[in-house]
Amino acid sequence: MDRLLAIILLAALPVCASALPSLQTVASIRIVDVARAELNACLGNDNGAAQVEVVGKPEDVQVLAGVLAIKARKPEGRWPRARVGMPVEISVNGEVVRSATVWFAVSVHHDVQVYKADAALGTVASSLKFIAHDADVAAMQGQRVSDPHQLDDMRLRHAVLAGSPVLLEDFEHIPDVDRQQRVEVSAKYGVITLQTKGTAIGRGNAGDTVLVLVDGAETPVHARITNKGVVQVVD
Structure with a gap:
């Protein structure tokens, strides 16, 4: 009886194995490459001045067999920035079955306008002096001032230090009438x-x-x- 049961089980094994779904492996490096390519596209003209390093990547993933597609989406929020998470979607036969995020450390160096000297709150923009200085724009918070005319009829809303980048958020419009005027x-x-x-x-x-x-x-x-x-x- 035991022998008969063993024969039945052995005969059933090929049937069970063939019933299992076929899988394919998506290597981590392939996901990273797709994310990096999208990141380079987002950097555009800054690509040559940028330094990019992978600081977080997913493991290899397994998905069902079929027509495989891997697509990275553009990151949301301020750009460029020092830490960027690139979302990646993995599709089989046109349906998204897995998602992953690849994290990059990014630095982009450019000459930017910085304050030549310390200045007090309320200083009129037209009286300020700026100089060019190399800086990592990805690490900067706020909108950089690239054209002095952006500051016409404006003044400092807070004190600034020499060497600090000139940001639009540093300024406010001069009112037609001010307190104590x-x-x-x-x-x-x-x-x-x-x-x-x-x-x-x-x-x-x-x-x-x-x-x-x-x-x-x-x-x-x-x-x-x-x-x-x-x-x-x-x-």
Whole structure:
């Protein structure tokens, strides 16, 4: 009886083996190569100035037999950046069956504009001096200033140090009227218009209403900004 059972089991083995699905192996290096090719395409003209190193890669993966396709997608977010995860999709017969991420360390060196000297909060951009300096732009946070005209009518929103990259986020637009600014004040009483001076308590641009302490007055009045340094009383 035992012998008969053994014969039956042996006969069934080829049938069971043939029922198993066929698999194919996708090597890790192949996934990395596809991700690197997409990364190089994203770098574009920066490719020659870039240094790229793999810092994280998936293991070999097994998928069902069939027509294999491996595609990397563009990374999202700020670009370029020091750490980049390249998402990779593995498809069989047109259907995505696995996904993986390849991580790269990236550096891209260019000459960028940096501050020649320390500068205080509120310094007008037109009075600042910039010099070119080599820097890793992938490690920089914020939008670089490449054209001084980007800073027309702007000033520093915080203090900066010599050698720091010039970023658009360092600046703010100069308002038409600023706090503690001396302003021209006009007030209409019927057909009569009076002109005097005062000190703005608030800040804003044309069309905004701010408080202004008119010279000789004890309490501020509301005034609408009509031009740079010019307001009209609305009380």
